Amino acid sequence: MSPLHSSIASAGLLSPDEVSALVAQALPVADYRGRRLLLIIPDGTRTAPIGQMFKAIFAQVGEACAALDILVALGTHPAMSEEAICGRLDITLEERRSRYAKVQFYNHEWDNPAALRHLGHIPAEEIRQLSEGRFAMDVPVTVNARVFDYDQLVIVGPVFPHEVVGFSGGYKYLFPGVSGAEILNFFHWLGAVITTVGVIGQKWTPVRRVVDRAGAMVPTPKLCFALTVKDGGLAGLFAGAPEAAWDAAADLSARTHIVWKERAYHTILSVAPPMYDELWVGAKCMYKLEPVLAEGGELIIYAPHLHEVSVVHGHLIRQVGYHCRDYFLKQWDQFKHLPWGTLAHSTHVFGQGTYENGVEKARARVTLATGISEAECRQINLGYRDWRTLRLEDYQNREAEGVLYVPKAGETLFRLK
Numbered sequence: 001m002s003p004l005h006s007s008i009a010s011a012g013l014l015s016p017d018e019v020s021a022l023v024a025q026a027l028p029v030a031d032y033r034g035r036r037l038l039l040i041i042p043d044g045t046r047t048a049p050i051g052q053m054f055k056a057i058f059a060q061v062g063e064a065c066a067a068l069d070i071l072v073a074l075g076t077h078p079a080m081s082e083e084a085i086c087g088r089l090d091i092t093l094e095e096r097r098s099r100y101a102k103v104q105f106y107n108h109e110w111d112n113p114a115a116l117r118h119l120g121h122i123p124a125e126e127i128r129q130l131s132e133g134r135f136a137m138d139v140p141v142t143v144n145a146r147v148f149d150y151d152q153l154v155i156v157g158p159v160f161p162h163e164v165v166g167f168s169g170g171y172k173y174l175f176p177g178v179s180g181a182e183i184l185n186f187f188h189w190l191g192a193v194i195t196t197v198g199v200i201g202q203k204w205t206p207v208r209r210v211v212d213r214a215g216a217m218v219p220t221p222k223l224c225f226a227l228t229v230k231d232g233g234l235a236g237l238f239a240g241a242p243e244a245a246w247d248a249a250a251d252l253s254a255r256t257h258i259v260w261k262e263r264a265y266h267t268i269l270s271v272a273p274p275m276y277d278e279l280w281v282g283a284k285c286m287y288k289l290e291p292v293l294a295e296g297g298e299l300i301i302y303a304p305h306l307h308e309v310s311v312v313h314g315h316l317i318r319q320v321g322y323h324c325r326d327y328f329l330k331q332w333d334q335f336k337h338l339p340w341g342t343l344a345h346s347t348h349v350f351g352q353g354t355y356e357n358g359v360e361k362a363r364a365r366v367t368l369a370t371g372i373s374e375a376e377c378r379q380i381n382l383g384y385r386d387w388r389t390l391r392l393e394d395y396q397n398r399e400a401e402g403v404l405y406v407p408k409a410g411e412t413l414f415r416l417k
Contacts, residue, residue: 004240005223007248013233016052023056026223026239027154029064036067038150040173041157043072043080044088045281047411048158048229051090057154058100069104071146073157073177075184076341077281078311079107108144108178116180117145119217122210130209131190141214142180148220155224155242159249160257161413163287163348164191166205167253169226170246171215181339183214189340192325192347196287201258201413203250212243228252229411258413264294266402269395270409272303272370279372280310283349284410286366290351292404292414298365299351301409304387307371309380316342321381324353327360350381 006025008018039057041050054070062068070089072080080088085105086096096103109115119141128136147153159169164187176184191199191207199205215222226249228236236252238245268289276282285301293299309317316338325347328335335343352363367383369390377384395405406414 004238004244004248006240007236007238007245009228009236009252010234013230013235014237016056019052019234019237020056020059022237022239023053023060023225026225027057027060029061032061032152033064035065035151036069036149037061037065037152037154038067038069038071038146039154039156040071040073040178041088042173042177043074043077044084044275045077046158046160046168047232047275048227049090049233050088050156052234053156053225053227054089055091057156058103062100062102067104067150068102069106069150071106071144071178072108073173074108074110075176075179076110076181076312106146110176110179110181110184113180115145116142117148118142119214122213126213127210130213131206134190134193134206135186137186139186139210140180140182141175141217142182143174143218144178147174147178147218150220153218153220153222155222156227157225158227158229159246159253160229160411161201161253161288163196163200163284164188164344165207165211166199166202167208167246167250169249170224170242171211173224174218174242175211175214179214181341183210185340187211188344192344193329195325195352196348197291197352200287200291201254201415203247203254215242228256230256257411258415260415260417261292261404262417263402264292264297264416265399265404266294266297267395268293268297268299268404268406269390269392270299270301270406271392272301272306272410273408274305276303276410277306278308278310279306279349279368279370280313280345282306282370282410283345285406286349286351288410288413289404289406290364292416293351293364294402295363298367298383300367300369300385300390302387302390302392303368303370305371309372309376313339313342313345317346318376318379320346321379322346322350322366323360323381324350324355324362326353326355330355
């Protein structure tokens with residue numbers, strides 16, 4: 001395991017002084033004078049005080065280093081505007097053009113071959129070992145070419161239970177955060193084959209091992225600030241090599257972001273926060289609650305503000321629809337040519353189920369009470385409810401009856417004891 005240079009955790013939230021002290025310890029000015037640093041940060045779909053971290057890092061080395069730029073780890077999410085990146089950094093446009101004028105903003109371009117560089121392949125035999133025998137194929141690894149233009153990569157991002165990799169964070173901000181599509185599609189489908197329930201909230205998953213293997217192929221030196229977030233602030237901050245910082249943050253995340261329940265629920269109303277503006281990310285409101293959804297039950301994603309399935313991937317999702325894993329595995333020749341990441345997303349949202357003799361049966365129902373029309377919900381194989389007919393108070397304080405209300409879903413994982 002690579003070293004953890006410094007860490008701090010609190011029963012409450014870390015103070016600004018504590019955060020600044022740890023940043024100073026991890027980034028000594030003398031080590032970075034005249035150097036070029038690239039900060040890799042999440043987009044707006046992750047709750048975290050990224051602005052606080054950016055300001056602390058800039059205050060520590062911003063004047064001393066030759067460059068301190070931002071690359072948004074979009075994965076395949078839509079690009080962010082300059083104003084949106086400022087919002088993510090908790091600065092105004094005026095501050096960006098005055099105090100932070102030297103900082104350049106870049107969005108990752110996962111679908112632009114000219115913006116990527118090929119690192120090599122993870123060979124088939126190694127993939128067989130990493131995937132525990134599920135796959136044996138050469139997997140090409142590409143990454144944003146900008147990472148080669150800097151002396152130091154600084155990954156800054158939160159760690160939460162995650163439906164594909166087990167816990168987010170660490171090298172996941174490189175793969176898929178700033179990677180090409182091939183490795184992204186491979187390990188998303190690997191996670192889907194294992195199933196979300198089998199992966200989410202587990203640390204050393206086969207997917208995590210693939211991600212870390214790809215991360216180790218990036219030659220630029222890497223420092224990671226792994227954040228464990230609570231109530232919008234920091235319950236923990238861990239600085240070091242990506243593997244070690246993630247390892248410590250994931251342990252704290254497991255204690256912070258997992259709620260254990262005594263029973264399953266036949267009805268769950270899962271309220272999506274505004275940061276989920278399309279189903280591609282809002283579906284986390286399903287993933288994090290599937291383990292406590294009773295067989296034959298219904299999970300309702302309530303999000304009146306959400307009008308898009310996916311800006312980037314919507315055309316493919318409308319073509320394929322949402323289905324269980326075995327729907328694809330048992331008809332693999334029909335679907336294997338499509339992006340595996342899209343197929344994985346399909347299974348994550350639909351949840352567990354069976355496909356026998358041409359008949360698909362869901363373990364439970366997923367219903368959208370969103371701005372997506374009934375016709376589109378039917379087209380993509382999900383249930384529909386008019387959000388205007390739902391009263392949130394009708395679902396509150398009814399856990400004893402088997403009804404669970406989650407007012408801000410998507411980052412806390414619910415599991416059965």
